[in-house]
Amino acid sequence: MDNQKVIIFDTTLRDGEQSPGAAMTHDEKLRIAKALEKLKVDVIEAGFAMASPGDFEAIQTIASTIKDSTVCSLSRALEQDIDQAAKALRQANSGRIHTFIATSPIHMQHKLCMTPEQVIERATLAVRHARNLIDDVEFSCEDAGRSDIDFLCRIIEAAINAGATTINIPDTVGYALPHQFGETIKTLLEKIPNADKAIFSVHCHNDLGLAVANSLAAVVNGARQIECTINGLGERAGNASLEELVMAIRTRKDSLNLTTNINTLQIVPTSKLVSGVTGFPIQPNKAIVGANAFAHESGIHQDGIIKFRETYEIMKAEDVGWNTNRLILGKLSGRHAFRTRMEELGITFRDAEELNTAFAHFKSLADKKTEIFDDDLQALASDVRNQQLEEKYSLVMLEAGSSTSMTPKAKLVVSINGKETAVTSEGDGPVDAVFKAIEKIVDSRAQLTLYNVNAITSGTDSQGDVSVRLEKDGRIVNGSGADTDIVIASAKAYINALNLLDHRPRKTHPQTGTV
Incomplete structure (x- = not known):
C-alpha cells in the first residue's frame, strides 16, 4: 500500500443513519451507495446486518450492486452478528466485516459487566471467527479515546494475531484533543509488536467540534484510514466530515504530504443527495458544501x-x-431526455410505471417553474419515492390561506387506508393550521420536535424542501416533502413522517444491543 494514501471509509449509511430521524429506505440507501462509489470512497459501511431485516436486505443489495468500493457490515463481537454480516456480504465483489467491543474502563464495567481479560478473549474469538468467513476484517476498540493505553496495546496485538487486517481507534464520545489523540496513535504504532501487520484507522465524533482535527492529527501520526460521513452526519454532534477531511488533505498537501482516491467533483452532488434523503439541511456557512462556502x-x-x-x-x-448544472427542459420535453438526465444524476427507476409517475411530476413542476435544476430533480425523485411507500396516510386535497385581518385556516382531505376524511382547522399560521387539521384526523399523539424549510434552488419560484421531525414512544422519524408551495410541502412532510412512524421497524442499536 502507498504509505501516503489515506483510505476513506464512509459510514454515512451506518453511523450517519443513527442520527435521530435520519433513517433511510432501502432505495435511498442504494442511491447513496451508488453516489459514494462515484465519489470513489474506498470503503462503504452499508449498515449493521443484525440490526433489522431491512438493514440486512439493504447491505445485501448494496453488496451485490457496488463493484468499485469495499462494502462493509458492522457487527458486535458476537458470533451470530458476525454470521449475519457474512451472509449479507456474500455477493460482494469486495467485502469487510467490522466487529467491535468496548475497551474503556467505564464501558467494560458499567455496560459490558466484563473484566479486561474477558474482553480480550471475546475480541480474539470474534476476530478469528470473522476471519474464517472473510479475508478483510476490521476490529474496533469502542471508546478507545478513554481507554488505558497499555490495555489497548494488549487487545490490539491479540486482534491482529487473530487475523484483523484493520484496527480502528474510535473517539466514540468525542472526548479527545488533537495533540493527545495524535500521540495515542503514535504510541500504539510504536509499542505494539505486530502493528505493521494491520492498517490503523480512526473514527472521531464531533461532540467538542474536534472530529476533523483529531482525524488529521491521527493520520499525521501514522493512521492510514479515516472513518467519516457526508456532511458530518452521525449520532449526537455527528462524525468527522468527509468533505472537510478530503479537502484539507488535498489543499494542504504541502504540509500533510498525503493523498486520497476521492473524486472531489462529486462532493457537492453527494452532499446534496444525503441532505435531501435524510432531511438534514446543510448550514449555509458549512465548510466546502455550504451555500456561503x-x-x-x-x-x-x-x-x-x-x-x-x-x-x-x-x-x-x-x-x-459547485458547477450549477441546469436542465433546460420544459413541458414539451420528452421522457427520454428526462430519464437520461436522471440517470446521469444516479437516479434510476424500477420500472416503466415509476418512470411515468416521475415524468408526470416533472411535467407538473415544469408548469410552475421556468428552469429546472439538478437539485429540483433530486427532490422530485425523493418525493416520488416517498409517495410510493406503503402509505397508511395520503394527502388528497388541501386549501389554506392567511390574512392580516383573519385567523389562518386550512381545509384538507386525508386518506387513511383508502378512506377519505375532510376537516377544517385554524392555527397561528397556515402551516400550523394544516398540522392541526391533520392531527384532528389521525390523532397520532406524536410530538413535533423539528420543522425546517429550505429553498432547493434560488429564485421566488424555487421548490421548498420541508423537513418535519416527529417523536413518539422513543421513536424519532424525519419526514420530507417538496413543492413550490411551502404549505403543501409542509403537509407532505408531516404525512410522510406519520407513515414512517407507522411502518418503519425498530432496529437494534449497535452500541447498546437494545432497540
Whole structure:
C-alpha cells in the first residue's frame, strides 16, 4: 500500500443513519451507495446486518450492486452478528466485516459487566471467527479515546494475531484533543509488536467540534484510514466530515504530504443527495458544501477575488462540484431526455410505471417553474419515492390561506387506508393550521420536535424542501416533502413522517444491543 494514501471509509449509511430521524429506505440507501462509489470512497459501511431485516436486505443489495468500493457490515463481537454480516456480504465483489467491543474502563464495567481479560478473549474469538468467513476484517476498540493505553496495546496485538487486517481507534464520545489523540496513535504504532501487520484507522465524533482535527492529527501520526460521513452526519454532534477531511488533505498537501482516491467533483452532488434523503439541511456557512462556502459579500473581498482569486479562496468551487448544472427542459420535453438526465444524476427507476409517475411530476413542476435544476430533480425523485411507500396516510386535497385581518385556516382531505376524511382547522399560521387539521384526523399523539424549510434552488419560484421531525414512544422519524408551495410541502412532510412512524421497524442499536 502507498504509505501516503489515506483510505476513506464512509459510514454515512451506518453511523450517519443513527442520527435521530435520519433513517433511510432501502432505495435511498442504494442511491447513496451508488453516489459514494462515484465519489470513489474506498470503503462503504452499508449498515449493521443484525440490526433489522431491512438493514440486512439493504447491505445485501448494496453488496451485490457496488463493484468499485469495499462494502462493509458492522457487527458486535458476537458470533451470530458476525454470521449475519457474512451472509449479507456474500455477493460482494469486495467485502469487510467490522466487529467491535468496548475497551474503556467505564464501558467494560458499567455496560459490558466484563473484566479486561474477558474482553480480550471475546475480541480474539470474534476476530478469528470473522476471519474464517472473510479475508478483510476490521476490529474496533469502542471508546478507545478513554481507554488505558497499555490495555489497548494488549487487545490490539491479540486482534491482529487473530487475523484483523484493520484496527480502528474510535473517539466514540468525542472526548479527545488533537495533540493527545495524535500521540495515542503514535504510541500504539510504536509499542505494539505486530502493528505493521494491520492498517490503523480512526473514527472521531464531533461532540467538542474536534472530529476533523483529531482525524488529521491521527493520520499525521501514522493512521492510514479515516472513518467519516457526508456532511458530518452521525449520532449526537455527528462524525468527522468527509468533505472537510478530503479537502484539507488535498489543499494542504504541502504540509500533510498525503493523498486520497476521492473524486472531489462529486462532493457537492453527494452532499446534496444525503441532505435531501435524510432531511438534514446543510448550514449555509458549512465548510466546502455550504451555500456561503465560496460566497463573498465584503467589498474588499470581492475586489480581491476579481483581481486574483487566491487572495481569499484557497480552493476552487468547481473542484468540489459547485458547477450549477441546469436542465433546460420544459413541458414539451420528452421522457427520454428526462430519464437520461436522471440517470446521469444516479437516479434510476424500477420500472416503466415509476418512470411515468416521475415524468408526470416533472411535467407538473415544469408548469410552475421556468428552469429546472439538478437539485429540483433530486427532490422530485425523493418525493416520488416517498409517495410510493406503503402509505397508511395520503394527502388528497388541501386549501389554506392567511390574512392580516383573519385567523389562518386550512381545509384538507386525508386518506387513511383508502378512506377519505375532510376537516377544517385554524392555527397561528397556515402551516400550523394544516398540522392541526391533520392531527384532528389521525390523532397520532406524536410530538413535533423539528420543522425546517429550505429553498432547493434560488429564485421566488424555487421548490421548498420541508423537513418535519416527529417523536413518539422513543421513536424519532424525519419526514420530507417538496413543492413550490411551502404549505403543501409542509403537509407532505408531516404525512410522510406519520407513515414512517407507522411502518418503519425498530432496529437494534449497535452500541447498546437494545432497540
